[in-house]
Amino acid sequence: MSPEDQENIASFGATIYFNVVNVIVLGLGYGVLLPSTFIAGLSLGFKSGSLSRLILISSLAVIFICFTLQVFSVGMAATLISVHLTLVQTLPGVQDGLAEQALKSDNKVIPINNMAIWLSLITVIMSDSIVVWRAQILFPGSKTVRYSLILLMSINIAINVTDCILDEIDLTRVLLGNKSILFDWLSGVFSMLEIKIEV
Structure with a gap:
């Protein structure tokens, strides 16, 4: 076994x-x-x-459905498929050994990883929407709180969708480097602002 294979x-x-x-x-x-x-x-029923x-x-x-799909299909299935395609099964057309085998198996798992990004987006947006909706009920007479929550939630949705699109682009081809980290950070900031306004 060559040192390159050991490193791989x-x-x-x-x-x-x-x-x-994970x-x-x-x-x-x-x-x-x-x-x-x-x-x-x-209790609600x-x-x-x-x-x-x-x-x-x-x-x-x-x-619940999105998180279930994320756990079973993305968490478990992607890991098992990746291990199977890299270490157990030899893919056709592989000539450079384990490195090329791992690269081909990663390409087969990309659609599952893209699904994980969007499932987590749906979970975050639904959770934030529930919190904002319930906070608006706590402040029924204050229009400034209501409009600021709606504005922050809209900005939060826009940033999260942009972040998911950039993450999906980064998974398929690296064009933007680490610029999508800015959108990860901004989505967290706007979520915290929503919580601060609600309190």
Whole structure:
């Protein structure tokens, strides 16, 4: 085994380790989300079926479905597919060994990773929208708070969608370097501003 192959195996081992830790953290989050969604659904389901309750239950269901897809298809399936295509199965047309095999397997996992970006976007936007919606109910007479929350939520949605588009471009071809980190940072700032205004 050449030193280059040893380096590639060590690099791929570190990537597998990172992906397994990611799956563990996602599984832990899913373990917290599952009972809390069940409890919220039960407590909301026993009360009167007003429109606001139905919207809240529907939003929680969408968040639950998106997070479930993210955990199982993206977290677990992408890791298993990547390991299988790199270490177990030999892909046709591979001539340079493990490095080219890993590159081809990464290209096959890109659609799953793109799905993860958009699923997390839907989860974040739905969660932020619920918080803003409930905060507007707490301040029914204050139009400045209401309009500022709507403005910040609109900016937050725009920044998050832009960030997802840039992340998807970065996954398929690196054009922008680390410029999408700015949008990650800005989305966090606007989420914090929304929370600060609500308090």
